[in-house]
Every structure is written in C-alpha cells, then in structure tokens.
Amino acid sequence: MKNISKILFLLLLFASCKKDELKQNNDFPLEIPKGFPKPFIPENNQPTAERIEFGKKLFFDPILSRDSTISCSSCHFTDKKFTDGLAISIGIDNRLGIRNAPTLLNVAYLPTMFWDGGVPNLEQQVLAPIESHFEMDFNLPDVVKRLNTIEEYKTLSLKAYNQLPSIFSITRAIACFERTLYTGKSKYDDFTYYNNKNAFSDAELRGMELFFGEEGDCFHCHGTFLFTDNSFQNNGIYEFYSDSGRARITLNQDDVGLFKVPSLRNCEKTAPYMHDGSFETLEEVIEHYNSGGKNHPNQSSILRPLFLSQKDKSDLVAFLKTLTDEK
Ligand code: HEC
Ligand code: HEC
Missing domain, CATH: 1.10.760.10 (Cytochrome c-like domain)
Structure with missing residues (x-):
C-alpha cells in the first residue's frame, strides 16, 4: 500500500514537471499553463521565434517614445508582474496619465483591451501608448523612420515578416511577444x-x-x-x-x-x-x-x-x- 501511494506521488510529481506545449503551424511552442485553454491567435500573426524576438526587443526599447526615454516596460515591469506599482502611470516628461497599468500576463486571453474595452486586440493596442500624449507621445510613421535607420531592426523585421520595419511588422511583433506572457504556476x-x-x-x-x-x-x-x-x-x-x-x-x-x-x-x-x-x-x-x-x-x-x-x-x-x- 505504502509503495502504491509512493508511485502515485511520483507520477503526480512527474506530471507536474511536464510542460504543456501548444504546437503552432510553424512548430514554435507557446508554453500554455496546464489546465488553460488555447488562446486565440489571429491567423495572420502566428508566433515564430523571429517574430517574438523582434517584439521583445521593441517592448523593452525606449526608442518607441518621442525622446527615447520610455519603453513599454517602463510601465509594465517584468519584476512587478508587468504592472508599475503606481496608482496612475507616469509617462514621458513625467506626465500623469489617467489610469492604473494592468498586468500583461495572460493578456492573450482577453477579448478586449483597456479598462473600458476600447480596443479589440493586441495588434491594435500597440498604437495607443505610442501615440498617447501621456505615455510615449510619438507617432508610428516616425517610429518606422527611426527603426529603418538601425541595421539590427531592419534585419529583425525582415526575418520576422519579410519586410523592413513597418507599422504592420512593429504592431504584430509586439503582439506576438505579448502572447508569450502567461501566468499559471501558482x-x-x-x-x-x-x-x-x-x-x-x-x-x-x-x-x-x-x-x-x-x-x-x-x-x-x-x-x-x-x-x-x-x-x-x-x-x-x-x-x-x-x-x-x-x-x-x-x-x-x-x-x-x-x-x-x-x-x-x-x-x-x-x-x-x-x-x-x-x-x-x-x-x-x-x-x-x-x-x-x-x-x-x-x-x-x-x-x-x-x-x-x-x-x-x-x-x-x-x-x-x-x-x-x-x-
Ligand atoms: C459584480 C462583479 C464583481 C464582483 C461580484 C466582485 N468583483 Fe472584484 N472587481 C470587479 C470589477 C469591475 C473590478 C474593477 C473595478 C474598477 O477598476 O473600477 C474589480 C476589481 C477587483 C480587484 C482589484 C484587481 C486589480 O488588479 O486592480 C480585486 C482584488 C477584486 N476585485 C477582488 C474581488 C473579491 C475578493 C470579490 C468577492 C468578495 C470580488 N472582487 C467581487 C467586479 C466584481
Ligand atoms: C506610461 C505608462 C505606459 C506605457 C509606456 C505603456 N503602457 Fe500599456 N498600459 C498602461 C495603462 C495605464 C494601461 C491601462 C489604460 C486604460 O485602460 O485606459 C495600459 C494597458 C495596456 C494593455 C491592455 C491590458 C488590459 O488588460 O486591458 C496592453 C496590452 C498594454 N498596455 C501594452 C503596452 C505596450 C505593448 C506598450 C508599449 C508599446 C505599453 N503598454 C506602454 C500604461 C502604459
């Protein structure tokens, strides 16, 4: 009897170490937590290692803001579960925004973005902080111009989406990176x-x-x-x-x-x-x-x-x- 429970225990332990992986078209595995359903991923933006790498670099790079001081991670800190610890977020030139920064973990599952649900998906959401007066106060045409002066970004975008940095590739890449952020090991x-x-x-x-x-x-x-x-x-x-x-x-x-x-x-x-x-x-x-x-x-x-x-x-x-x- 004792042995059986030991074996059961070991089996459970083993099962809990095994990662649940969701294979995508191109065989890039997203690590979906055990017990979670498959998130919705748009047909035209399936994750690949190259897309995620490009998006991740953009997410942590202040280059997306007008004066290159604020990145997405300035308000969505990795060590604060992708929030900023403030009541109301502070953006460029210390401008006080209007709302609290939500976590980005499990954001792949959300059918709408923002506290008011004003944006329908992650790809479109990227435009908001870049163009917001309180956040990055910049605009996408200028971001595109800037990224096209940088060899590394040109290479990343070409590898990920077969085109030089564009509004299309920037917004999709960041969304791809965000769809790798899960939390389900509590x-x-x-x-x-x-x-x-x-x-x-x-x-x-x-x-x-x-x-x-x-x-x-x-x-x-x-x-x-x-x-x-x-x-x-x-x-x-x-x-x-x-x-x-x-x-x-x-x-x-x-x-x-x-x-x-x-x-x-x-x-x-x-x-x-x-x-x-x-x-x-x-x-x-x-x-x-x-x-x-x-x-x-x-x-x-x-x-x-x-x-x-x-x-x-x-x-x-x-x-x-x-x-x-x-x-
Ligand atoms: C009628 C729906 C409803 C019920 C019932 C409800 N909540 Fe909420 N909860 C909300 C909404 C909506 C918000 C966000 C409100 C806002 O931001 O103004 C929220 C926010 C929260 C937050 C803050 C999370 C964050 O990240 O800011 C916590 C914690 C929370 N609820 C816990 C609870 C607990 C515990 C209970 C039961 C005692 C409960 N809620 C019952 C709708 C509900
Ligand atoms: C100045 C701080 C700030 C910066 C910079 C910022 N965010 Fe946010 N983020 C917020 C706040 C505040 C909200 C909530 C806004 C709302 O609900 O109106 C938010 C909401 C979001 C949401 C929606 C989450 C949800 O649960 O609805 C996503 C996704 C997101 N941000 C991604 C990004 C990305 C990607 C970048 C970089 C391109 C970025 N953020 C830059 C503060 C910031």
Whole structure:
C-alpha cells in the first residue's frame, strides 16, 4: 500500500514537471499553463521565434517614445508582474496619465483591451501608448523612420515578416511577444490543475469556499481560470465616477462606472488596485466588498453587504495570495 501511494506521488510529481506545449503551424511552442485553454491567435500573426524576438526587443526599447526615454516596460515591469506599482502611470516628461497599468500576463486571453474595452486586440493596442500624449507621445510613421535607420531592426523585421520595419511588422511583433506572457504556476494551480490537494492551508481552503460560494460571492465576476469573466461591471467603488469607464466607448449612460473585471492572478503583487489605483491593499478591497458598495445607480445587483467576520476576511485574503505565480 505504502509503495502504491509512493508511485502515485511520483507520477503526480512527474506530471507536474511536464510542460504543456501548444504546437503552432510553424512548430514554435507557446508554453500554455496546464489546465488553460488555447488562446486565440489571429491567423495572420502566428508566433515564430523571429517574430517574438523582434517584439521583445521593441517592448523593452525606449526608442518607441518621442525622446527615447520610455519603453513599454517602463510601465509594465517584468519584476512587478508587468504592472508599475503606481496608482496612475507616469509617462514621458513625467506626465500623469489617467489610469492604473494592468498586468500583461495572460493578456492573450482577453477579448478586449483597456479598462473600458476600447480596443479589440493586441495588434491594435500597440498604437495607443505610442501615440498617447501621456505615455510615449510619438507617432508610428516616425517610429518606422527611426527603426529603418538601425541595421539590427531592419534585419529583425525582415526575418520576422519579410519586410523592413513597418507599422504592420512593429504592431504584430509586439503582439506576438505579448502572447508569450502567461501566468499559471501558482499554489492555486498546484491545487486545482496539478491535483495537489495538500497544497492549501485551512485558511486558504476556507477562503476559496467563501470566494466561490454565495457568502463571499466573488465568483460571479471573477470565477474563471483567469479570475475574470471579461465582462464590464460597476463594482460600486464611487457614488460619482470622474472616469466614466465603459461609457467612454459606448456613450451609454447605463455604462457609466462600468470597468472590465480584472484578472486576480498575482493580485498580491499588483497593488494598488482598481482602474485608478484607489485601493492600496487587498484588505481594503475586501472591506469594500463587505460594505456592499457605494450604491451608484449602475452598481451591479450582485453586490450587497456581506457581513463577513474578521476571520472570513483574512481567509479570503489568504486565498487571493494563492493566486501568486511562483516565479
Ligand atoms: C506610461 C505608462 C505606459 C506605457 C509606456 C505603456 N503602457 Fe500599456 N498600459 C498602461 C495603462 C495605464 C494601461 C491601462 C489604460 C486604460 O485602460 O485606459 C495600459 C494597458 C495596456 C494593455 C491592455 C491590458 C488590459 O488588460 O486591458 C496592453 C496590452 C498594454 N498596455 C501594452 C503596452 C505596450 C505593448 C506598450 C508599449 C508599446 C505599453 N503598454 C506602454 C500604461 C502604459
Ligand atoms: C459584480 C462583479 C464583481 C464582483 C461580484 C466582485 N468583483 Fe472584484 N472587481 C470587479 C470589477 C469591475 C473590478 C474593477 C473595478 C474598477 O477598476 O473600477 C474589480 C476589481 C477587483 C480587484 C482589484 C484587481 C486589480 O488588479 O486592480 C480585486 C482584488 C477584486 N476585485 C477582488 C474581488 C473579491 C475578493 C470579490 C468577492 C468578495 C470580488 N472582487 C467581487 C467586479 C466584481
């Protein structure tokens, strides 16, 4: 009996070391975390090693900004889970933007970009920061000119897309790189997808029950493998919203104060929280949900006072921390 459980244990261990690989047309493997579905990848921008290399170099290069001081990674830091740790991002000439920088991990799964869902895909998203007055304050024709003066970029673009640096190749390459960014190796994944039922402490288990049960009621909006259902919701953080959120795109009054439900993976590491960074800690966030919200007319009817005990609150926080990727 003892031996059998040892073998089972070893099998499990072995299974958890094996990488789930998704083979693309050209045999370039994307490392999709175990238990995750295949992300949507546009037919005309399949990943190759050359495309990813080109995109990665662009992502970390301040050359994309007017005065060559700001790169994508100035606001999406690799060591902050691709966020910047600020309530509101700061761009070129220390200009203060309007929103909090979301993580780019698992961004391949998102059906829309930005807190208001204003951009439909990663390729098109690239234009926004380059041309934004608050971020890079530059423009694509000038970026293209600049890159065409640099031998290394000319070679990279030719190898990746069979053409010199162009708006086409730059936007696609960065999107290709972003589709290599996943996070799915947390204690939660260990528990759920690697079947390690001893991974959780009692507090974490209780926290999970609260999260996925009616008592804490987080799962209605955050209940998927990504911890977002990708919908737009008003989660009641204000009585009056200075940023109208989804309504900026739809111009519909019923969408005022609705924002894209963010993924909660790595939320331990991505403070401050919400579209404007208005909550500094997870404890504050839980306190907010416990209160039932500020009752804006568009507030989701799911929100209501939860009457959680101190222990419930700390167990919920303990569960949220199991979503932190080990890397
Ligand atoms: C000055 C800081 C800053 C820079 C530079 C910047 N970003 Fe962002 N990024 C943000 C902020 C803030 C948001 C959220 C904006 C919004 O929702 O309106 C964002 C959102 C995004 C999103 C959407 C994510 C989601 O969950 O909806 C992607 C993708 C992204 N940025 C990629 C990039 C790329 C690629 C570059 C470089 C070409 C870049 N960013 C440069 C601050 C920045
Ligand atoms: C009605 C849908 C809904 C429910 C229910 C809900 N949330 Fe949210 N959550 C959201 C939305 C929408 C945002 C972003 C709001 C904004 O930025 O203005 C958010 C943001 C968050 C954030 C901040 C993440 C970040 O990166 O900024 C955390 C943490 C969070 N929710 C945890 C929870 C927990 C824990 C529960 C259960 C107690 C819960 N949520 C219930 C919709 C919901």
